Amino acid sequence: MSNKIHDTTYLDLIFSEEEFKEIAKEDLPFKITLMLVNRPITHEIFDPLYKFASNIICCDGASNRLYHAFSDSDRGNHLPTHIxxxxxSSKTEVIDYYKEKGVKIIKDGDQDHTDFEKALNLIKELLVKNSEDESKDDRPNKVIVLFPFGGRIDQTLSSMHVLSRYLTVDAELKDNAEIILLDQNSVTQYLAAGEHEIRISKNLESKIGVGLIPLSGKCENIKTSGLKWNLGNSEEEFSSLEFGGEIISTSNEIIEDVVTIENSHSLMWTTTTKLYYEND
Ligand SMILES: Nc1ncnc2c1ncn2[C@@H]1O[C@H](COP(=O)(O)OP(=O)(O)OP(=O)(O)O)[C@@H](O)[C@H]1O
Ligand SMILES: Cc1ncc(C[n+]2csc(CCO)c2C)c(N)n1
Known part of the structure; x- marks a missing residue:
């Protein structure tokens, strides 16, 4: 059982008013790794994050997206570190361009695992190796998976499945990094079984459009505080959530500065961005 603080307030440093933008990425109190999947890149999300990222990993065809997201003159200022x-899916001209610029290209032809999983394994290697290194950068690691939603449902569910496994079966990455899934619409993370304290970013996340959704079987016991519709109320100490069962929690709202969640089985926690409500 884990007892963890999930603090996405660090996104305020990145999606902020001008005063924060002077900070160098080396001066951040954490290290950012970006993982791009093969979906359209939104500049309002990507550009601020890029400035602060230490590793930028493209899952295969994401390399084409990055290549075409910037003009010929600006492309060299937005290189990934790994493909x-x-x-x-990556075009030859794209691979040739990035190879020439010194980007590490890691080809793995395995057809039983997705490129998403291969990228997560690479991140695990990079972060775990770093944590064993003498001259290590020992700041906490924030991994941000960019643009994972809104495309193919098989790919999206596969990504959720792989992440869920990383929290339950293979905990090595979880122990070395905090992973969020981010696009212009939502901020999503997994909560392993345990007790959690959640703090959201004021600049990016909205307090409405909140979900608690079990994706790894039934969450037998859950109790929350700080939400408009809490689970486990005064009469019954715990509630249960089950995808396809009686209830899951969607369109919930945050009403306190800190949300607490006590859950017997892993869950997905998701908030909606302010950008979503501004653009909808
Ligand atoms: N339409 C999509 N919707 C959501 N995610 C996607 C979509 N297409 C690709 N991805 C994500 O980007 C990763 C890289 O995709 P890419 O298109 O390069 O390879 P693929 O051959 O389609 O995927 P894979 O080989 O992983 O099955 C995928 O592993 C997946 O996580
Ligand atoms: C049961 C099962 N279903 C589908 C695939 C196919 N598959 C899964 S991941 C992937 C992409 C590799 O980049 C491919 C082709 C499989 N191997 N096993």
Missing amino acids: VGDLD
Whole structure:
């Protein structure tokens, strides 16, 4: 059982008013790794994050997205650090361009695992290796998976499945990093079984459009505080949530500065961004 603080207030430093933008990425109290999947890149999300990222990993065809997201003159200022996958989606000219610029290209033809999983394994290697290094950068690691939603449902559910496994079966990455899934619409993370304290970013996340959704079987016992519709009320100490069962929690709202969640089984926690409500 884990007892953890999930603090996305660090996003306020990045999606902030001008005063924070002077900070160098080396001066951040944490290290950012970006993982791009093969979906359209939104500049209002990507550009501020890029400035602060130490590793930028493209899952295969995400390399084409990054290449075409910037003009010829600006492309060299937005290089990834790694491209990983079976490389059946990356264009040859794109790979050649990035190779020439010194980007690490890691080809893995395995057809039983997605490029998403291959990229997560690479991140695990990079972060775990770093944590064993003498001259290590020992700041906490924030991994941000960019633009994972809104495309193919098989790919999206596969990404959720892989992440869920990383929290339950293979905890090595979880122990070395905090992973969020981010696009212009939502901020999503997994909560392993345990007790959690959640603090959201004021600049990016909205207090409405909140969800608690179990994706790894039934969450037998759950109790929350700080939400408009809490689970486990005064009469019954715990509630249960089950995808396809009686209830899951969607369109919930945050009403206190800190949300607490006590859950017997892992869950997905998701908030909606302010950008979503501004653009909808
Ligand atoms: N339409 C999509 N919707 C959501 N995620 C996607 C979509 N297409 C690709 N991805 C994500 O980006 C990663 C890289 O995708 P890419 O298109 O390069 O390879 P792929 O051959 O389609 O995927 P894979 O080989 O992983 O099955 C995928 O592993 C997946 O996580
Ligand atoms: C049961 C099962 N279903 C689908 C695939 C196919 N598959 C899964 S991941 C992937 C992409 C590799 O980049 C491919 C082709 C499989 N191997 N096993």
